[in-house]
Amino acid sequence: MPESLTQFEGRKRDHIALALKNETEAAGLAGFSRLALVHEALPDLNFSEIQLNVKSLGHDVATPFIVSSMTAGHVASVDLNARLAKACAARGWWMGVGSQRRELNDHEARGEWQKVRAAAQNVNLMGNIGIAQLIVSELDQVRALVDALEARAMIVHLNALQECFQPEGTPDFKGGLQKISALVKALGETPVIVKETGCGLSQSTLIRLTEAGVAAIDVSGLGGTHWGRIEGQRAEGVDEVRSRAAETFADWGVSTVDALLAAQEAQVASEIWGSGGVRTGLDAAKALALGARRVGFAKPILQAALDSDEALVLRMETIEFELKTALFCTGCKSIDDLRSRKVWQWQKAQTHVEK
Numbered sequence: 001m002p003e004s005l006t007q008f009e010g011r012k013r014d015h016i017a018l019a020l021k022n023e024t025e026a027a028g029l030a031g032f033s034r035l036a037l038v039h040e041a042l043p044d045l046n047f048s049e050i051q052l053n054v055k056s057l058g059h060d061v062a063t064p065f066i067v068s069s070m071t072a073g074h075v076a077s078v079d080l081n082a083r084l085a086k087a088c089a090a091r092g093w094w095m096g097v098g099s100q101r102r103e104l105n106d107h108e109a110r111g112e113w114q115k116v117r118a119a120a121q122n123v124n125l126m127g128n129i130g131i132a133q134l135i136v137s138e139l140d141q142v143r144a145l146v147d148a149l150e151a152r153a154m155i156v157h158l159n160a161l162q163e164c165f166q167p168e169g170t171p172d173f174k175g176g177l178q179k180i181s182a183l184v185k186a187l188g189e190t191p192v193i194v195k196e197t198g199c200g201l202s203q204s205t206l207i208r209l210t211e212a213g214v215a216a217i218d219v220s221g222l223g224g225t226h227w228g229r230i231e232g233q234r235a236e237g238v239d240e241v242r243s244r245a246a247e248t249f250a251d252w253g254v255s256t257v258d259a260l261l262a263a264q265e266a267q268v269a270s271e272i273w274g275s276g277g278v279r280t281g282l283d284a285a286k287a288l289a290l291g292a293r294r295v296g297f298a299k300p301i302l303q304a305a306l307d308s309d310e311a312l313v314l315r316m317e318t319i320e321f322e323l324k325t326a327l328f329c330t331g332c333k334s335i336d337d338l339r340s341r342k343v344w345q346w347q348k349a350q351t352h353v354e355k
């Protein structure tokens, strides 16, 4: 039986409430604390010269930052997305919208995006659809999602672990790679991006996705929001098997740092983006130093956006300032500099001195 709107909204509300809890975050597992950027005491530049722009998907974009795809999915979703879109437009961040699954068959749902567009005409939006839905959809339907959003790109999300633990999940991924490849051809000029949702990507999957012709891959690794944990909590008291199994898989995934290193080692041709447990501009600098071209934040931005416009802008400004500080203190004038010079090293073991 297809899910009703009430069920859909209830699920999305659960997701937001659970995503904000500390226990559903795989904190500390992203790997950023394992490496350090090397301090340059005498940078040959002025702070004011530092530029955050990068070339990506054929555009010169003002900052490498993106708001990672998040479904708001409840009555306040238009307001929340409009708040995010306005802040992104003002600061030059791109924004991934949450899953457009409901819009595949409910054309009225597309109207929500017109309201978001009206709030921020010049925001760069990226569409979003899950692999399980892509597999069973006509490519024309996906094209319609891109058009409705006036999207710069279409993101396909991979969420194998979530689909296993979600009581109403659809863990049917057979034929996924071929469908992604067909989507790349069908969308032509509109870039296709594939992302994980917090469990990361192995080197072989990165290579297969590159061969399928995707323009960018967002590793979205282990270390932040963990959908096994979120769905495990939703399953509590409803489905004891899933709830228990989710505990077993609480730390499942490839860390964001390991996935970025795997991509670097394989020299994959697609752009690599970093997300999953990125919490500060310094984490972002480390992801960029490991070769990421763009960096995404989900939970930290959601938290700030739920507070207020001011909290959101403060969070974004802080992240930008932290990245600029990391650039200055490594002697890098630009993101290209940071990505091309090896300014990181593995963190030395901390020596404990007895007093």
Ligand SMILES: Cc1cc2nc3c(=O)[nH]c(=O)nc-3n(C[C@H](O)[C@H](O)[C@H](O)COP(=O)(O)O)c2cc1C
Pocket (backbone or CB within 6 Å): 015, 016, 019, 068, 069, 070, 071, 097, 098, 099, 128, 156, 157, 195, 196, 197, 198, 220, 223, 224, 225, 275, 276, 277, 278, 296, 297, 298, 299, 300, 302
């Ligand atoms: C409330 C919420 C809803 C999300 N919905 C989607 C979605 O619809 N599509 C998607 O690709 N990822 C979705 N994600 C996953 C994020 O894009 C991201 O990959 C993941 O949360 C890891 O980033 P983080 O550690 O910064 O939260 C969602 C995340 C959150 C917190």
